[in-house]
Amino acid sequence: QVQLQQSGPGLVKPSQTLSLTCAISGDSVSSNSAAWNWIRQSPSRGLEWLGRTYYRSKWNNHYAISVKSRITINPDTFKNQFSLQLNSVTPEDTAVYYCVRDQDSSGWYPWGQGILVTVSS
Amino acid sequence: QSVLTQPPSVSGAPGQRVTISCTGSSSNIGAGHDVHWYQQLPGTAPKLLIYGYTNRPSGVPDRFTGSKSGTSVSLAITGLQAEDEADYYCQSYDSSLSGWVFGGGTKLTVL
Numbered sequence: 001q002v003q004l005q006q007s008g009p010g011l012v013k014p015s016q017t018l019s020l021t022c023a024i025s026g027d028s029v030s031s032n033s034a035a036w037n038w039i040r041q042s043p044s045r046g047l048e049w050l051g052r053t054y055y056r057s058k059w060n061n062h063y064a065i066s067v068k069s070r071i072t073i074n075p076d077t078f079k080n081q082f083s084l085q086l087n088s089v090t091p092e093d094t095a096v097y098y099c100v101r102d103q104d105s106s107g108w109y110p111w112g113q114g115i116l117v118t119v120s121s
Numbered sequence: 122q123s124v125l126t127q128p129p130s131v132s133g134a135p136g137q138r139v140t141i142s143c144t145g146s147s148s149n150i151g152a153g154h155d156v157h158w159y160q161q162l163p164g165t166a167p168k169l170l171i172y173g174y175t176n177r178p179s180g181v182p183d184r185f186t187g188s189k190s191g192t193s194v195s196l197a198i199t200g201l202q203a204e205d206e207a208d209y210y211c212q213s214y215d216s217s218l219s220g221w222v223f224g225g226g227t228k229l230t231v232l
Contacts, residue, residue, distance in 0.1 A: 047223035064220045107157045107172030
């Protein structure tokens with residue numbers, strides 16, 4: 001059974017970098033049939049896809065246009081996890097952040113437990 | 122304003138049938154991109170309910186059915202139960218945005 005466990009701080013100061021990690025069990029971040037995504041949810045923006053990393057003979061990243069200039073998603077094959085970094089955050093980035101697997105035409109599951117990240121001084 | 126449009130709320134009595142629509146455009150649903158549906162219970166992460174328009178993952182009751190017509194898709198829930206009270210979201214890929222998009226969500230109330 002695949003499980004995703006998220007970790008990271010719940011409070012980030014404006015202009016700083018938001019960093020979260022998603023640890024994978026039951027699958028491999030290097031899987032050739034999966035893509036590993038970050039999504040956030042807020043009352044004002046709803047569910048918003050942020051980006052993904054995936055391995056198809058080489059590592060690939062794909063980012064949402066809305067955050068492309070500020071986001072980095074990195075795989076960590078040694079720890080079997082992937083991370084999100086979002087730079088120059090503002091209060092608008094306050095949201096619950098989720099990691100989730102896209103299993104090759106079988107839908108997006110499972111989801112991590114979610115972490116509420118508040119951007120405030 | 123979400124790229125995929127859903128009604129904000131629907132309601133029904135126990136045992137009844139409700140449908141939730143999700144309307145897109147030629148750059149997402151109309152382009153043939155897969156549509157998935159998720160159920161989100163209060164305080165929890167979304168859970169995959171339907172994938173690829175009509176397919177149910179293992180463990181999802183057959184009371185949940187997905188369908189497609191043109192640039193719209195629908196989720197039907199029959200035999201409503203109190204435990205179905207949740208938010209429901211549709212999701213697809215949008216070619217114009219080069220990314221995945223969600224509907225704004227529909228809150229189902231079981232009367």
